[in-house]
Amino acid sequence: MSGPSSMRTPLERVRGLGSAHTGTGDFWRQRLTAVAMTLLIVPVIVVVITLIGRNHAGAAQILGSIPIAIILLLFIIASTWHMKIGMQVVIEDYIHNEKLKIASVMANNFFCVAVALASIYAILKLSSGV
């Protein structure tokens, strides 16, 4: 494609960003979300343990408090994003049929967005106290 006779400059080849055309974006975001979750895991586990054995009213009150809602929202965004990237890597490694691969990548996106939005909606609803 870009052999010695190519008219494309090195910069132009770099702008192609490789065969996926997204460069190292997913690699970076996978690490970014991983670091975020590493920082958030202790507070998230503390929240979950605090809720053990509480009835609905107690749990809803704790989950709806501002700092806890923010911690959970951050964790949900980081984890669902991380899940989407990780599953896409697995799909691209093992599924070689092009149509099945595209369908799987789409299903992966739908699943992760649905889990993220359902969880975010639940937390916002608990925070608004209705």
Added chain:
Amino acid sequence: MALSIVHRATGLALYFGTLLLAWWLIAAASGPSAYANVQAFTGSAIGKLIVFGYTWALMHHLCSGIRHFVWDLGYGFKANEREALTWGALVAGIALTVLVWIIAYAVGGGR
């Protein structure tokens, strides 16, 4: 050691395990009867087993992921270092899982 596949397998388990987390939050937002259903499930033997497995998958994936951070930063590539990181991640993952459950039982009385 072939733990890289375990990192991937625990990642896949956590992917679907997130449904449990979403179910729990949606139930809390829905009301007392929906929340009671989640508590009945997580309090059952099979539910406890799944949540325990989820805890281990999370703790192992975390420790194994920290091992990847070390490699991303350019350290730990010698044969003995790779072995130490891998065994360290495996042992730390199990130890943290047990620790979390001990604390959970101490706080919540096993409910």
